[in-house]
Amino acid sequence: MAQSDIADQTSGSGSSAEKGSILYDPKVRGLFFQIVLLAALIAWVLWVRRNTLDNLEAQGQAMGFDFLAGTSGFQILTTLGTWVFDYQVGSSTYWDVFLIGIVNTFAVAFLGIIVATVLGFVMGVFRLSSNFILRGFATVYVEIFRNIPLLLWLFILYFAVLRNLPDKRDKVAIWGESVGLNITGLYAPFPITYEGFWMSAVAVLVAVVLWIILGAVMKKRQEVTGQQFPTFWVGLGMLVAIPTIVFYSTGAPLEWEYPVFTEEGPVLRRGYQAGIGMVIVPEMIAVWAALTLYTAAFIAEIVRAGILAVPHGQSEAAGALGLRPQPTLNLVVIPQALRVIIPPLTSQYLNLTKNSSLAVAIAYPELVSVFAGTALNQVGRALEMVFMMMMVYLFFSIATALFMNWFNSRMRLVER
């Protein structure tokens, strides 16, 4: 009796729920809320579009990307970008300015990533050292650089350090006559290549390819026969030897143009002579150094966490198998640590690239500064220019995200 009562009740309530409550049906509710959301979104977009068109009309502006063909009328600091695209005031277009901005952004990001990775790995390993001096130094380094804003570092390096260097009639010698520093930048020898240099460049590529092939072949041999081969040293030897031989057999088609520093003569002619040798502007040095030092502190923490994430049992097991400390590190600890390190490391690289936009504060001509800053003031096409600038960063973010997905699926632990 009681049993059937309960059964009646449950079936009763169930049927009433089925009958009377289309409102309680999750599918109907979900559909309803999504339609409301989409309708609101479309209404909002239309409203924004209406307002934007009205505002542009009131300002007498049109929309479109035709301004990109117009010639730009402002100077850009001599950097890699202006050198690559041979920037000339009055004949180069705004499209050139855009490309120069991209090149300068990635020049500083690329250099920053390389040095920050090296410095970050060194500091990360130092933080785990049993040597108090190394550990303490790395800890202080990481805490100081992580807890002070990047923009402040940029200002300290640029306004307080590089702006206080000797003026353009004077210098600080770094490497004798060939490398020197003053308020106008870092002067260094500039490589001038002659015909046939491309063969040496190709030789480097060939050596790298040979190294990869050698590695694959020797790995296969080791799997079959158990014999090891010193791939690293042979590869390194090839990388040094092949380009060197090619370089000298083509007649050494490279010359270094040394900067010229004049100490005599009329005051206005003293100092480094323009156009001779290579000059790296102080803005670039400041951005590069600030990005590197700041990001390296984060990379150090990632490296430390990655190494700590490999359980102690792993190296103990390797020791029990008879592996020596060096192969244990190379074959057991580092591969597992890298699996933890690489995803956050990539996002740090992305952060560094995005943070290079802070260079606008000291007028290093990267994308934001030269395109959304100077060019925007000249042309006034805010909508299109900010859109283009955002798309560049977004493109690289999404490309990195795709790479990370590919990497994660490749490195994922294969379980039975």
Next chain:
Amino acid sequence: MSRENYAFVRTEDAPTLAPPPSQVGITGWLWQNVFRSMANYSTVQASIQSGAMVILTAVIFYLGFTGIWKILDFSVFQAVWTDPEGQKRAVCATIQQGGALPNDWYGACWPFVTAKWKLFVYGRFPEPELWRPNLVFAGLAFGITWLVAGSIPRRRLVGAIVLATAAGLAFVYQTMIGVPFYERIGVWLLVIIGGILLAAPTEVGGRIVGLLSLTVLPVAAFILLTGGHLEVSSGFWFGWLPATAALIGFGLAGQRGMLGAAGEALGGTAFSLGVVLAFICGAVFLATIDFGMPVVETAEWGGLLVTLVVALTGIVASLPLGVLLALGRRSSLPAVRLLSTVFIEFWRGVPLITVLFMSSVMLPLFLPEGTEFNKLLRALIGVALFSAAYMAEVIRGGLQAIPKGQYEGAMALGLPFWRMMNLIVLPQALVLVIPGIVNTCIGLFKDTTLVLIIGLFDLLGSIQSSFTDPTWSTPVQSMTGYILAATIFFLFCFGMSRYSMYMEQKLRRGHSR
């Protein structure tokens, strides 16, 4: 058998030997932590490694030592501390530069900071109105101390020390500098912080204060800082007041079953929405009242005040937005999921500067013609949306860590979606990611410096702008200002990171029970 038959039996314990010198004392510590890593010369390889370690340690020691020495030398030993004769720049200038200091002098110029500190803290906020930001700072100090009071070890002792410091500072001001101590905000802040630490907040009190600091404090801070006088068109009231009343009425009636199935189904949602709207209407109403305070335009705000306003608005706005976005990204509804994902990935994919550029250049274009739009408000909107995307990803991590059984258990209890999230899932998920949330807050706090690029004067911007004052211009001026800014940012960020580490440890202990 007797004992004598054995060759040797020890009848008492061997004496405990002192530990070897390599284990104890300063030498032991040095051996363990410094020299042991470079003392192995048994094989060729070990000798090379040890030798390399010696060189490396020496180089690093030299670098670290000179670095610390240079900073100390600049900011303490060489520094000029006071300017008793009011000489301004001459007090920090060398003979060559027109002062009295030796030509190779290079040190901090602290009188410059003493002369400018009001600019660094309040910007150009009018002098007679300074009590208003001070009151906001006091409220903030109160709320934050209350929040972290439970996590400070030996809280009472720390509180007593803070109070003693306040007393000492008051004494120094009163007798040695000759400024009445009650005119010094620093003294009052220390009194508040020390008082709360001593008074031991209770659990219930903590919740009430938490609720107050989330509702009353922002409204009060807004009115105090701007001075109220908010102008709202009558259309606002005609539109929003009836809507609020209708939502609350519908919700109450629906929940009591007066409106049938539809009312019952949507009553809860309508009521919650109505309460939020009522709160907003109330806050707007309060802001329109004339409290007799003169209006202070946001263009006159600056310094630490702007830094804190931007950072706290970003944090407070990004938490609820981040929760919504995180839930949206994990939703089973495809449109909601897609929109949330696109929103999050867009904001995370672009640098904050471009966001600020966009909000300062493009936002006015998006709004109806003639809408007057405050520069600070534009930056705040950009910062809030930007940080919401980052917060959403952190919170999503927490949501993913909650086992499916928790969701299923809540559903089995018959809890509707928002109840399930509010009562079961979010309390667990948010607690799990507190370290991540604090890290995002640290990042946001550091990123507030970027607002100077769009022409707002935050702490760094105010310091940077003070360098143009010719009455103080010396070569050491910029380094002095930057060291001050670096110290302030370091204290805030380092404090937050320690708090997050403490929370992490506390949470880990909870799980290993």
